[in-house]
Amino acid sequence: MKRLLKLYLNTFDGLSREVWWLALITLINRAGTMVIPFLSLYLTEDLEFSPSTVGSIMAAFGLGSVVGSWLGGKLTDKIGYYKIMVFSLFVSGLLFVLLQYLKTVLSLSIGIFVLMLVADMFRPAMFVALSAYSKPENKTRSVTLIRLAINLGFSAGPAIGGLIIAGLGYNGLFWVDGITCILATLLLIQLLNPKKSKVLDEVKVEEPYSAYKDKAFIIFLFALFLFGVMFLQYFSTMPIYYRDSHFLTEPEIGLLLGANGFFIFLLEMPLIKWLENTRFNKVILIWFGALLTSLSLLILNFTTWSGILIIGMFLMTVGEMIAFPFANAFALQQAKKGNQGEYMALYSIAFSFAHIFGHKAGLESVSVYGFDNTWYIFTAVGVLCMFLLLILKQFLKAKNIIS
Known part of the structure; x- marks a missing residue:
C-alpha cells in the first residue's frame, strides 16, 4: 500500500511551487462557485419563475461566458495574466453578493451576463499563467493538476452548498460564494505576486x-x-x-x-x-x-x-x-x-x-x-x-x- 501511495505521489514530481498555488486558488474558487449548480432551483423555487423563463435567463449565463473568455484573452495579451486574474476573482466575488438583490427577469439576465463575463475572464488568464509557471515537459501534468483541483472543487461545492441552503437559505449561499472568491483573490496576491513568482517558460513573440x-x-x-x-x-x-x-x-x-x-x-x-x-x-x-x-x-x-x-x-x-x-x-x-x-x-x-x-x-x-x-x-x-x-x-x- 505504501509503495502504491509513493508511486502515485511520484507522478506529481517536478511541478513548480507556483503551479501548486494556482491549483489551490482554483480549488477554492471552484468550490466557491457553488451557487451555479443551484441557480435554476433558486430561480424556480425562491423567485417562482417558470422553466421557460429560467431557460431564457440561463442563456445569458452562456453568452456571458463566451464574451468573458474572449475579453479575458484580449486583456491578458495587453496587460498580463496576473492583473486579469486579480480583477476577475475580486469583482466576481462582489457580483455574487449583489446578485441576490436582483429579482426581475431583466435585471437577473443582465446581472448573470455581467457576472459570467467577469468570472470567465479568469480562464484564459489562468491558462497563460499555468503555461508561464510550468516547464515545457511538465505542461500536460500541470494541466492535469488544475483539472484535479477543478473536479475536487465541483465535488465539494454542491455538497457544501446544499448544507448552506438548509441552514442559511439561498442568501447565505450568495454571501459564501462572494467571500470565497475574495479569499481566493487575497491568496493570489499573497502567493503569486509576479515579484515573488518564478516564471519558467516566458514566451515573447515579436511578430505574433x-x-x-x-x-x-x-x-x-x-x-x-x-x-x-x-x-x-x-x-x-x-x-x-x-x-x-x-x-x-x-x-x-x-x-x-x-x-x-x-x-x-x-x-x-x-x-x-x-x-x-x-x-x-x-x-x-x-x-x-x-x-x-x-x-x-x-x-x-x-x-x-x-x-x-x-x-x-x-x-x-x-x-x-x-x-x-x-x-x-x-x-x-x-x-x-x-x-x-x-x-x-x-x-x-x-x-x-x-x-x-x-x-x-x-x-x-x-x-x-x-x-x-x-x-x-x-x-x-x-x-x-x-x-x-x-x-x-x-x-x-x-x-x-x-x-
Missing part, C-alpha cells in the same frame, strides 16, 4: 501569429466543440435517462455521477504520466479519448442491463481523462507562436459554445427521437470529432509540425 488564421488550431477548435457537445450529455440528458429508462433513484444517480470524479482523482495523474512516456502524439491521444467517449454512448443501446451504465461511465471517464489534458496541452503548445491570451480565449470559447448548444440539443433530441436514437446521434457527433482530429493530424504532418 493570429489564432484566427491558424488553420490547424481552427480545425482543433471545431473538433473540441463537437467533443464538448457529446461529453456534456452526461451532465444534462444522461441523468434523465438513468431515471426514466433504468429507474435509478436520485442517490443512485448521484453515486454513478460521483464515480466520475472519484476515478479522475484516483487515476488521471498516473495515467497522464504513463501516456506522456509513450510514442503517441497529443492529437492521437485526444482522438482515442473521443473514441472511448463515443463508445460509452453507443453501448447503452446494446442491452437493457443496468450494469452497462457503469461500463459506460467508466469508458467516458477514461476518455475524458485522456482527451482533456492533452487537448489543453496542445492548445498551450500552439499558443506559443501567437498571442497566448487570444489562443486560450478561443480554447475556452469552444467549450462555452458547447455548453450553449450541447444541453439544449440533447434534451430536444430525447423529446423528439427518444433515448436510443439520441445516443446514435451523439455517437455520430463523436465520429465526426474523430474525423476532424485525423484531418488535423494529416495537416500537422504535411506542415512538419510536432504535436
Whole structure:
C-alpha cells in the first residue's frame, strides 16, 4: 500500500511551487462557485419563475461566458495574466453578493451576463499563467493538476452548498460564494505576486501569429466543440435517462455521477504520466479519448442491463481523462507562436459554445427521437470529432509540425 501511495505521489514530481498555488486558488474558487449548480432551483423555487423563463435567463449565463473568455484573452495579451486574474476573482466575488438583490427577469439576465463575463475572464488568464509557471515537459501534468483541483472543487461545492441552503437559505449561499472568491483573490496576491513568482517558460513573440488564421488550431477548435457537445450529455440528458429508462433513484444517480470524479482523482495523474512516456502524439491521444467517449454512448443501446451504465461511465471517464489534458496541452503548445491570451480565449470559447448548444440539443433530441436514437446521434457527433482530429493530424504532418 505504501509503495502504491509513493508511486502515485511520484507522478506529481517536478511541478513548480507556483503551479501548486494556482491549483489551490482554483480549488477554492471552484468550490466557491457553488451557487451555479443551484441557480435554476433558486430561480424556480425562491423567485417562482417558470422553466421557460429560467431557460431564457440561463442563456445569458452562456453568452456571458463566451464574451468573458474572449475579453479575458484580449486583456491578458495587453496587460498580463496576473492583473486579469486579480480583477476577475475580486469583482466576481462582489457580483455574487449583489446578485441576490436582483429579482426581475431583466435585471437577473443582465446581472448573470455581467457576472459570467467577469468570472470567465479568469480562464484564459489562468491558462497563460499555468503555461508561464510550468516547464515545457511538465505542461500536460500541470494541466492535469488544475483539472484535479477543478473536479475536487465541483465535488465539494454542491455538497457544501446544499448544507448552506438548509441552514442559511439561498442568501447565505450568495454571501459564501462572494467571500470565497475574495479569499481566493487575497491568496493570489499573497502567493503569486509576479515579484515573488518564478516564471519558467516566458514566451515573447515579436511578430505574433493570429489564432484566427491558424488553420490547424481552427480545425482543433471545431473538433473540441463537437467533443464538448457529446461529453456534456452526461451532465444534462444522461441523468434523465438513468431515471426514466433504468429507474435509478436520485442517490443512485448521484453515486454513478460521483464515480466520475472519484476515478479522475484516483487515476488521471498516473495515467497522464504513463501516456506522456509513450510514442503517441497529443492529437492521437485526444482522438482515442473521443473514441472511448463515443463508445460509452453507443453501448447503452446494446442491452437493457443496468450494469452497462457503469461500463459506460467508466469508458467516458477514461476518455475524458485522456482527451482533456492533452487537448489543453496542445492548445498551450500552439499558443506559443501567437498571442497566448487570444489562443486560450478561443480554447475556452469552444467549450462555452458547447455548453450553449450541447444541453439544449440533447434534451430536444430525447423529446423528439427518444433515448436510443439520441445516443446514435451523439455517437455520430463523436465520429465526426474523430474525423476532424485525423484531418488535423494529416495537416500537422504535411506542415512538419510536432504535436
